[in-house]
Amino acid sequence: MKTTTSLIYMADDDADDRYFIRQAIHATDPSVTIIEAEDGDHLLSLLDNWSQEPSPHPVHLILLDINMPKSNGLETLLVLKANPMLQYIPTVMFSTSAHPDQVATAYQSGINSYIQKPVSSLDMKPIAQALNVCFLNAGSI
Template sequence: MNYAKTVIFLADDDEDDRYFLRQSLQEVYPSVRVVEAQDGSELLNLLDAWSQQPAPQPVHLILLDWNMPKLNGLEALMAIKASPWLRHIPTVILSTSAESTQQNRAYRSGASGYLQKPASYAHLNQLVRSVSSCLVGAAAD
């Protein structure tokens, strides 16, 4: 598979979490382009600007933190799934919580996945490999 043209959008208000996710994504797939946002509102603005480019590359995956200011992950997810341009993009919620009611809300709102943030970098790499092979791989082929 050619990951050179793969684009992943990542929204998380925690700078360290964004850093480790980006590092893990680029370690697993060095040529993946990661576009980062600090919250759901900034993410939607970046996605809108991306779509306005003359020939935008397809977005293969969106990763959303559940707890963010301005527009949280669930609110951003609902906006993504309401958009004809964005609704087809696999969107995964990441959270420190494993609460089943929260997971159910995410899936009912259109999430492609709900994953608990791992405690170690090694587990983060495993998570990135799993998500990428299941969701990005299908979209990039």
């Protein structure tokens, strides 16, 4: 049985995409806390603040868009995986792009999963359910 609230950090430069992802995740589990960033630099700043907390709440998942201004998803992923405090947090690349080279590079860089964003926000619910089962509640099944 799940005993703690799940915490997700999400970086995506598209406010609509963040909204639809957030809505789908909250429809699956309203107790999930989602902290949003507009780009990779913003995400890294938020995670740096998190790591400075005396007893930081565990981060259960990081969602990264691949195409963002400033630090894109792949650049951000490399920084995450190089940080001993962040490297083991499951990280999912969530992008409109499904170019095979980008997908391969993301996996080679340490991504745990690569999900192509659906065309319709209605198709976001099964993705949120899969994230919930695979990353947020994996230990409670």
